[in-house]
Structure formats: C-alpha cells, structure tokens
Amino acid sequence: EIVLTQSPGTLSLSPGERATVSCRASQSVTSSYLAWYQQKPGQAPRLLIYGVSSRATGIPDRFSGTGSGTDFTLTISRLEPEDFAVYYCHQYGRPPWTFGQGTKVEIK
Amino acid sequence: VQLVQSGAEVKKPGASVTVSCKASGYTFSKLGISWVRQAPGQGLEWMGWISTYNGNTNYAQNVLGRVSMTADTSTNTIFLELRSLRYDDTAVYYCAKDYMSSDISPPDFLGQGTLVTVSS
Numbered sequence: 001e002i003v004l005t006q007s008p009g010t011l012s013l014s015p016g017e018r019a020t021v022s023c024r025a026s027q028s029v030t031s032s033y034l035a036w037y038q039q040k041p042g043q044a045p046r047l048l049i050y051g052v053s054s055r056a057t058g059i060p061d062r063f064s065g066t067g068s069g070t071d072f073t074l075t076i077s078r079l080e081p082e083d084f085a086v087y088y089c090h091q092y093g094r095p096p097w098t099f100g101q102g103t104k105v106e107i108k
Numbered sequence: 109v110q111l112v113q114s115g116a117e118v119k120k121p122g123a124s125v126t127v128s129c130k131a132s133g134y135t136f137s138k139l140g141i142s143w144v145r146q147a148p149g150q151g152l153e154w155m156g157w158i159s160t161y162n163g164n165t166n167y168a169q170n171v172l173g174r175v176s177m178t179a180d181t182s183t184n185t186i187f188l189e190l191r192s193l194r195y196d197d198t199a200v201y202y203c204a205k206d207y208m209s210s211d212i213s214p215p216d217f218l219g220q221g222t223l224v225t226v227s228s
Contacts, residue, residue, distance in 0.1 A: 001169070035214040037152075044202055044217040045144075045152065056207065056216075088152055092214045096168045097142075099152040 002027050002091050006100035012108040019076040021103045023089035028069045030093030036065055036074045037088045039102075045088065049074065079105070109133035111203050111219040118225045124191040127222045129203030136184040137161045139206040142215040143177060143188050145199040153199075158186060193226045200224075 003026040013019055023034070032052045037045035047056040049065035052072060062077040076083055084107050089100040114128040129141065143155040156167040158177040165177050176189040186203060201222045204215030 031212070033212055033214070037217075039152075044204075044219065044221055047207055047214060047216050050207060050214045090152075090154075090214060093212060095166050097154040097157075099144075099154065102151045 001096055002029065002094060002098050004089050004091060004098055004100035006087075006089060006103045008103060009101075010104045010106060012106050013079055014108045015079050015081055017079050019074075019079055019083070019105050021074040021087050021089075021105070023067075023072040023074070023100050025070040025072070025091060027094075029072070029091045032068065033091060033093030034065075034067070034072050035090045035092060036063075037090060038083075038085045039088065040085045048087075076105075109205075109218060111205060113201075113203060113219045113222045116223040116225070118227060119193050120228055121193055121195060121226055123193050123226075124189060125193060125224050127188045127190075127201050127203075127224065129186045129188070129219055131160075131184045131186070131205065134205070136179075136181060138209045140213070141177075141179070141186045141206075142204045143201060144204060144215065144217075145201045146221075147196070147199040150199075155188070155201075160186065190224075193224075195226050198224065198226045 005024045007022045034052045036049040039045040053065045064075050086102045086104045110132045112130045140159045142157045158165045160179045174191045178187045203219040204217040206213035207216040
C-alpha cells in the first residue's frame with residue numbers, strides 16, 4: 001500500500017498569502033496518478049487537481065499542482081476567503097488507492 | 109450530473125447495511141464508481157471501486173470479505189453492502205463517479221454522503 005504523508009498538518013495564513021501543501025508518497029506514484037481535493041465542513045470533497053497538475057473543470061488558476069515520483073505539492077497562489085478548508089492528496093494509480101491524512105488551511 | 113444517495117442509517121454491531129447511489133445526467137456505463145468513507149473528524153478512506161460497464165470490483169484490504177459493491181444498470185443505481193458492522197464503521201459514506209472515462213480516473217464526489225451509525 002502506498003502511504004501518503006502530508007505536511008504541514010495545519011497551515012495558518014492570511015487572505016492573499018501563498019499556501020504550499022506537501023504530499024510525500026512511500027513509493028513512486030504510478031504514472032503520475034496523483035490528485036488533490038478540497039473539503040469544507042459538512043461538504044463532500046471537491047476535486048481540484050488530477051494527474052499531478054491538471055486542474056479539474058471550473059477550478060481557478062490560483063490552484064496548481066507539481067511534482068513527480070514521490071514528492072508532490074499543491075500551491076494556492078493567493079488565498080481567497082473561500083479557500084480556507086482541508087486539503088487531501090490522493091493516489092489512484094495502484095490499488096488500494098490511498099489518501100493523505102489532510103492539511104488544514106486556516107485563517108491566521 | 110447527479111449522484112443521489114440513500115438516507116442515514118443506524119445499525120447494531122454485527123448487522124449489515126446497504127447504501128444506494130443513484131446516478132443521472134450521464135451515460136451510466138461509461139464511468140466507474142468509488143466508495144469512500146469518512147469517520148467523524150477523520151480523513152478519507154477509499155473502500156473500493158466498481159466498473160458500471162462489467163461489474164468488476166476492486167476492494168480495499170481492510171474491508172475485504174465484509175463488503176460488496178454491485179451495479180444495477182436498469183436503474184442506474186450502485187449499491188454498497190457492508191456486513192458484520194463494527195463500531196469503527198461509523199462514518200459518512202460517499203459514492204463518487206470517475207471524473208473521466210479513461211482507464212484510470214480519480215473520483216469526482218457528487219453524492220451528498222450517507223451517515224451510517226453503528227450503535228448498540
């Protein structure tokens with residue numbers, strides 16, 4: 001099983017600042033099948049990024065994903081008030097698919 | 109495009125639960141369905157995936173033997189059955205369709221989630 005470890009656990013930032021969330025895999029992620037999700041309280045997760053760097057439909061370009069192999073990053077270039085949420089990375093290339101433990105981006 | 113899940117359930121330990129997920133607004137057989145659960149205050153846990161084209165399944169090891177996923181193409185509905193329920197099965201269960209119709213696709217969460225509570 002591929003274990004995904006996210007860091008930091010919590011990120012305290014102000015609107016307008018840049019957010020960087022890291023996701024490290026215990027093994028190389030098959031064919032770059034790495035996605036990022038955003039989840040707000042009481043809501044289902046929302047797909048932001050798939051295939052490491054492709055934005056899902058309707059996702060603003062302030063969200064970007066980079067990385068390869070075992071190290072991946074989600075960057076939010078300038079935080080908007082609606083971006084404060086929990087973010088999860090997810091590998092879907094090798095069963096069992098797995099999720100990171102989540103990173104909470106909170107208002108400082 | 110919608111995924112509408114069945115309502116909340118309360119079950120006793122050892123019982124079984126079936127959660128349904130009715131799809132609409134797209135060609136049902138072109139996109140597989142994943143089930144993902146989230147225990148209260150916890151992260152996301154992938155439970156498995158089913159092909160709505162041929163019924164092939166892939167289950168997570170930690171629920172293998174207790175879980176069944178089936179698809180009814182006549183009603184465009186997917187079912188998750190979880191047997192021998194334990195207290196730690198208490199969670200919100202989400203169905204999610206494949207984001208795109210390729211061999212490998214991440215889940216796209218459109219279902220509202222179903223709360224399953226295991227309590228004596």
